Amino acid sequence: RKNKFERFLAKSLLLSSLYMHFYIEHNRGHHKNVSTHEDPSSARRGEWVFFFWFRSMIMGYISAWKIETAQMKKKGYSSISIHNEMLRFQLIQLAFLVLIYWGFGYMPMIYFLVAALIGIIQLETVNYIEHYGLSRTQKETGQYERVQPWHSWNSNHTLGRLFLFELSRHSDHHFLASRKYQILSHHEASPQMPTGYPGMMLLSMVPPLWFVVMHNHIERINKEKA
Template sequence: MTKYLKGWLMPALAVLMMYMIAHGGWYMWAPWAFVLTVFLSADLFLPHDLSEPPKYQNAFLLNLPLYTILPMLALLNFTVLWLVGSGDLLGFGAWVQQHIGLDLFAARARTNHWGMWAGCILGVGLMNAVGGTVAGHELTHRTGRPFDLFMGRWMLAFTCDTSFAIEHVYGHHVRVATPADPATARRGESFYTFTVRSTIQSYVHAYQLEKARLAKLGKSVWNPFASPFLRGNLENIAMFVAAYLIAGLPGLGFWALLAFVGKQYLEITNYFEHYGLIRVPGEPVQPRHSWNSNHWGSTNVLWSLARHSHHHAEGEAPYWTLHAYPNAPMLPNGYLGMLLIALVPPLFKKFMTPALNEWDEKHASPAERKLAQQVSRESGMTGLKIVNAKLA
């Protein structure tokens, strides 16, 4: 049964985060500090996870931790917004004090500095992303399972990004590593430029994809009964309405910040997962068109998201079946390390320049090398080698 425990690392992290947040004050920084310390340590000091996925007999036990994330996120974000507000909505504070022994009223009183709330936004925004978006990403790939799609899209609403379920599955996986893909960062492009471009273009592409699909069926993209795109936007709006009902205008503003920060965590991940990679449009997507990572924390806490090369080779494969692909292009650090590095463009380029040179030389096809020559010259990045496109 121990092989089923890996999927519960993220729910366990969510429970621990709720406990820390419920203490208020400067404890609001504890979730972020804990994740930063433990996650980075696991990636830096534990051996890379090159294990092959074992054979499982019970898929329900592997799906269950994914399904638990939605109620956990709802409880975590309700607690935070309760702390932002006043009074005791639904008698929540009194119930927690009586049955769990945590004094949320005292926690609210001691959280009296903007710096405390900043820690809360960073920590809870991270949980909404690594919990909600990663689990939502897994579930929305299961296009033939309505329950999984329902759960996954609501998880994505915690980062106000339900259109991701459309653009990622039907757009990104088709156009990855080409100029037509908003979620593939270009060589020389900083994260701060990328996140604006990716956010706007991905949303527009999701709309265009859904409009074209429904037009073939004689239906409108503005019909909520037919359009997942519109339903997703209504779900996003519902989250803002809920925040207002829980904590008034302060809650509305706070939720906007939470959703924004959570979305940025997603976009940073998008940024480094395919940074600078090249694919000839129309050619099959191969493992070489994604940066992979077998760092222990990134692999085991994030439901094997870091085994990204296999994911793009087989998009609907469940997380517990993904292989390590040790010969795929590798990120120089684990996911959390890359997230921090990406925030400093000169440092990110320093790490990724040798990685791109290796990709051009060892992984690219001759046609991709030819394209790489052009984009490398246009990138403005120093240190990129112009590899002979005729090399086999």
């Protein structure tokens, strides 16, 4: 979003799960590298969700540092400059934890950390189901084809759309990232999830069953494209 207030709201919401680096990685990393092996948030075919959590969390955090460090170098600032948004995010999150401890004590801070971890795992599970097994073709030049609606799993269930603010219309979100969630479109040509997000998240918790269901869908999609 170009609106500074909307960006502030996004960062504030991510602060509630101590995941502010996601603001950088998602916008400047994930949307650029989605459905490639260069993207920590795109699940690979055959990858268990439990392993994906760790890969996406760790590599996403490292990627955010790399992106922001490169940005600082481009602007002529030091990587440890206050202009480095990743550095600011760490300080803000640390100050937030100190504030919770100072205002409410040790145990409430622990409860907050547990709640934040639950939020992170839910977010990464959603990342897992949104691009699982889908990949963009790499050209001879080394560049990848333009992101298309079929590089994201889509779900057009009404309840999911309402509760998740159109997140389930994920294909259009990636096809035109600047489009606001209120006007995201449904793409019939995009791969459709067998169920809504809650069902897909639960299914992913049983990897053997997940692989049977999803690999059949992927193979059918590949045949249709061929």
